[in-house]
Amino acid sequence: MSHDSQAHGSMRSYVSGFILSVALTLASFGAVMSNVVPANGRLALIVALCVAQLFVQLVYFLHLGSARSQRANTAIFACTTFLIAVVVAGSLWVMHNANVNMMPMPLSVHQAMMHE
């Protein structure tokens, strides 16, 4: 296993990754399905839990890290993360501005259909 450990990990890393993932998943669903967390803090919490679980799975399941054999993958991943941030944040920002600035008249779906 030592010759190729980057691709496989160990049973311990898979078990730790699995337990952490289950815990983070249950925390996310629990935050929304129960009343433990104040309503206005829920979105921020589930986003934080999502990011945490992404990191857990990247490290424990996909074995991403700074080990030499994984450096290329990690660098490519970092570039992709940047692109994703630009695409997603940019789209939401631009479309939000378009919604706010370019629709002076409040036109409901019903009214829009009447116009046809």
Added chain:
Amino acid sequence: MSTTLATAGHGHAEHDDGSMTTVGFWIYLMSDCLIFATLFATFGVLAGATAGGPGGRELFGLPFVLTETMLLLLSSFTFGAGMLGAAAGRRRVLVGWLAITFLLGLGFIAMEVHEFVELIHDGAGPSRSAFLSAYFGLVGTHGLHVLSGLVWLGVMMHQVLRFGLDGIVRRRLACLSLFWHFLDLIWICVFTFVYLREFTP
């Protein structure tokens, strides 16, 4: 046969130990990530555009989604356990874990298809509103990936039994392993931003 195939490409046998293949496959996965990023961005923009139709709160059942999530998460773990079997050269252990992974993935797909059929039956199909178009586009694309993963799993189980754990089969297993774990990553974002977000104020 394995050596002919391995050296046929560029004549750099010393580079073709499988590590370049997995880096190449990783680049493909990252490009797939960008597809999902645009689908998530589209969903984010259209999430409020329900056109007077039903919203997520009325349509989604969180215990159902939690079960789907657990199936996929468990399948990620069983795949990892299978890969340890492969690393130890234990074919039967590997195929056993792959079979369990296949069944868990199949359960996930069955639940998703059931959910889609129910939604369409209730008049909340993809043509109902921009929100639902974006929802079916995003979640459906993930489902199609899982379905391709299932086909690939079936092919790999056959190859392991037929050809044994030679270099080529190992390399393909390593790619499938990345693919399968990657689908779990996408699903984490799906259940957070598509399902759970609908239930936050």
